Amino acid sequence: MIAKASLSPKFLFSIAGIVFLAIIPLISTTGFFLHITTVILLWTMLCLSLNIIFGYGGQLSLAHGGLFGLGAYVYGVLATKLGINFWLAFLAAGVAVGIIGLLIGIPSLRLKGPYFVIVTLGFNIILAAIISNLTNLTGGVNGLIGIPGPGAIPGPFFTLDFNSKTSQYYLILFFLLIFWLVMYFIRDSRIGKCLVAIKQDEDLCQSVGINTMWVKVQTFVLSSVLAGLGGVLYASYIGVITPHDASFHMGFDALVYLTMGGIGSLVGTILGPLIMILISEFLHAVVEIRLFINGLALVILIIFMPQGITGGIAQLWKKLFQTRGNPA
Amino acid sequence: MAELLQQILNILVLGSIYCLVASGLTLVYGIMNVPNFAQGNLYMAGAYVVFFLGSLFGINYWFCFLVTILIMTAVGLLVERVCFRPVSNAPHVNSFVVALGVLMAIEGLIVIFFGADYKEVRAPWKRILDFYGVTIAGQRLLVILGTLFIMVILQYFIKRTKAGMSLDAMSQNRELALMVGINVNRMSLLAFMISTGLAGVAGALMAPVSFVYPAMGMTPLLIAFAAVIFGGMGNLSGAVLGSFIMAGTQVLSIQYFSSIFSDIAIFGMMIAVLLFRPKGILGGRG
Numbered sequence: 001m002i003a004k005a006s007l008s009p010k011f012l013f014s015i016a017g018i019v020f021l022a023i024i025p026l027i028s029t030t031g032f033f034l035h036i037t038t039v040i041l042l043w044t045m046l047c048l049s050l051n052i053i054f055g056y057g058g059q060l061s062l063a064h065g066g067l068f069g070l071g072a073y074v075y076g077v078l079a080t081k082l083g084i085n086f087w088l089a090f091l092a093a094g095v096a097v098g099i100i101g102l103l104i105g106i107p108s109l110r111l112k113g114p115y116f117v118i119v120t121l122g123f124n125i126i127l128a129a130i131i132s133n134l135t136n137l138t139g140g141v142n143g144l145i146g147i148p149g150p151g152a153i154p155g156p157f158f159t160l161d162f163n164s165k166t167s168q169y170y171l172i173l174f175f176l177l178i179f180w181l182v183m184y185f186i187r188d189s190r191i192g193k194c195l196v197a198i199k200q201d202e203d204l205c206q207s208v209g210i211n212t213m214w215v216k217v218q219t220f221v222l223s224s225v226l227a228g229l230g231g232v233l234y235a236s237y238i239g240v241i242t243p244h245d246a247s248f249h250m251g252f253d254a255l256v257y258l259t260m261g262g263i264g265s266l267v268g269t270i271l272g273p274l275i276m277i278l279i280s281e282f283l284h285a286v287v288e289i290r291l292f293i294n295g296l297a298l299v300i301l302i303i304f305m306p307q308g309i310t311g312g313i314a315q316l317w318k319k320l321f322q323t324r325g326n327p328a
Numbered sequence: 329m330a331e332l333l334q335q336i337l338n339i340l341v342l343g344s345i346y347c348l349v350a351s352g353l354t355l356v357y358g359i360m361n362v363p364n365f366a367q368g369n370l371y372m373a374g375a376y377v378v379f380f381l382g383s384l385f386g387i388n389y390w391f392c393f394l395v396t397i398l399i400m401t402a403v404g405l406l407v408e409r410v411c412f413r414p415v416s417n418a419p420h421v422n423s424f425v426v427a428l429g430v431l432m433a434i435e436g437l438i439v440i441f442f443g444a445d446y447k448e449v450r451a452p453w454k455r456i457l458d459f460y461g462v463t464i465a466g467q468r469l470l471v472i473l474g475t476l477f478i479m480v481i482l483q484y485f486i487k488r489t490k491a492g493m494s495l496d497a498m499s500q501n502r503e504l505a506l507m508v509g510i511n512v513n514r515m516s517l518l519a520f521m522i523s524t525g526l527a528g529v530a531g532a533l534m535a536p537v538s539f540v541y542p543a544m545g546m547t548p549l550l551i552a553f554a555a556v557i558f559g560g561m562g563n564l565s566g567a568v569l570g571s572f573i574m575a576g577t578q579v580l581s582i583q584y585f586s587s588i589f590s591d592i593a594i595f596g597m598m599i600a601v602l603l604f605r606p607k608g609i610l611g612g613r614g
Binding site: 058060107110113114115117118119121122123125126129130133252255256259289290291292293294295296297298302303306 | 357361362363365411414415418420421422424425426428429430431432433434435436437439440546550553554557561588591592595598599602603606
């Protein structure tokens with residue numbers, strides 16, 4: 001596979017990008033810069049999970065903000081109330097979000113078009129309402145504070161600990177790379193091809209004998225788990241979570257970032273959050289202005305550049321290099 | 329007995345608001361096939377326009393009310409032309425995303441101008457009426473009567489005028505309507521303007537009853553969706569029926585259980601209808 005891909009400029013750019021991400025802690029002079037990059041990576045995880053079900057499968061899920069928040073809360077509760085080890089809680093949160101994803105997916109994925117979107121939005125609102133109502137467990141509207149970071153991994157020669165921001169950054173980057181690999185292999189697998197076909201024409205897929213419901217449920221659960229694990233890493237990095245982290249606004253923002261980056265594109269899952277978060281940091285945007293900017297960006301992008309920034313670049317690339325020599 | 333009547337009044341007040349919001353939703357869905365996620369925030373914007381005009385021009389509520397309807401209709405014209413028209417031929421999901429963008433932009437705009445705190449609009453008619461132990465604030469009665477009035481006008485418009493009949497025809501059978509030469513673009517614009525107008529009316533009626541704040545549109549939006557799905561997407565009578573049933577479910581389950589139970593009950597009804605009778609109780613477009 002690498003041999004096949006190694007010739008493409010896309011592959012070289014990806015390697016360069018990953019190397020760049022890996023050296024960021026070395027070149028960042030301020031802690032703030034590293035912090036912003038970490039936040040971008042965390043958002044990338046949410047965008048990536050949404051990309052699997054929406055970008056590949058065409059199913060616009062508005063429940064992913066809630067699933068991300070659910071992962072954060074499961075970890076937060078397990079870590080602060082029960083003092084459970086990070087790695088165990090990480091697994092537990094993945095399983096819990098997977099089960100909830102399954103429970104949400106089975107009824108919603110039977111629906112098509114607008115109905116699926118409305119129902120997933122509804123599920124997110126219910127999820128957020130339950131989280132903020134379980135006051136004993138989740139601290140209600142005040143949220144959970146003092147969530148511990150990942151615990152150290154004892155090794156035979158040295159111990160990996162995650163006390164510094166830099167080490168947490170590498171941990172998050174490590175998981176992001178795994179998530180990307182998962183996404184990459186999903187895209188090339190049989191199930192991913194079915195998913196893309198479902199996006200084109202679901203009835204046709206059924207007519208050739210694909211169990212479309214099963215394909216959609218599997219990928220929905222997978223993308224829920226990725227969103228939830230992203231939430232765990234988010235909670236362990238930020239240390240404070242509130243019901244807002246499980247609200248539909250998170251899913252909406254992820255949709256904006258994904259649209260910016262390019263729906264269905266792998267590189268787009270990081271380019272979108274990168275651009276949008278840098279813009280809002282550059283404008284020193286408080287939450288209110290960010291909401292307006294995001295909404296406006298979403299409308300403008302869908303109207304003028306529905307393929308996002310990666311789609312735009314791909315078109316430009318084609319224009320510059322592939323039509324050359326072809327007399328028009 | 330008095331308690332029961334009191335509950336019924338509460339259901340009527342809430343149901344009226346949902347009815348206005350849901351009618352707009354179902355109208356737009358019937359013509360444009362777009363679930364207008366921004367409808368709840370257009371309702372919120374209507375409430376803010378009343379608040380703004382009220383603080384600007386003293387307190388003549390009626391004047392503000394009329395101007396709000398005009399402003400909101402104009403907003404509808406703008407939003408349809410600028411945001412939804414360009415994606416009308418794009419893949420279907422694009423218009424959903426645009427609706428979400430409009431939702432966010434409206435809320436962001438309101439927060440920028442008015443802040444995120446709760447505002448209060450003074451009711452024009454502060455008397456509390458008392459019918460043999462059943463009390464109702466004047467403004468709440470106004471919500472019910474105002475909605476009734478608007479819905480009668482809407483019904484007259486749809487059943488008796490040429491433009492309204494074209495709307496009805498198009499939402500019932502799009503291909504046939506196109507065949508007899510009904511203009512899609514004009515109908516979309518009309519449906520959207522009526523829809524935002526209705527949201528504006530709902531916001532203006534409700535502003536003096538509840539507080540006015542940026543997130544106030546989300547619950548009515550979701551309940552209106554539940555109502556519209558319950559009655560059948562695109563079906564106006566279904567939306568009206570659904571609204572009152574959802575309001576009933578909400579009021580009674582908050583009274584006897586809790587607000588979270590009410591959310592789950594409303595939502596559960598919506599899912600149940602979708603799974604077992606996807607075209608809604610009264611039938612709609614699938």
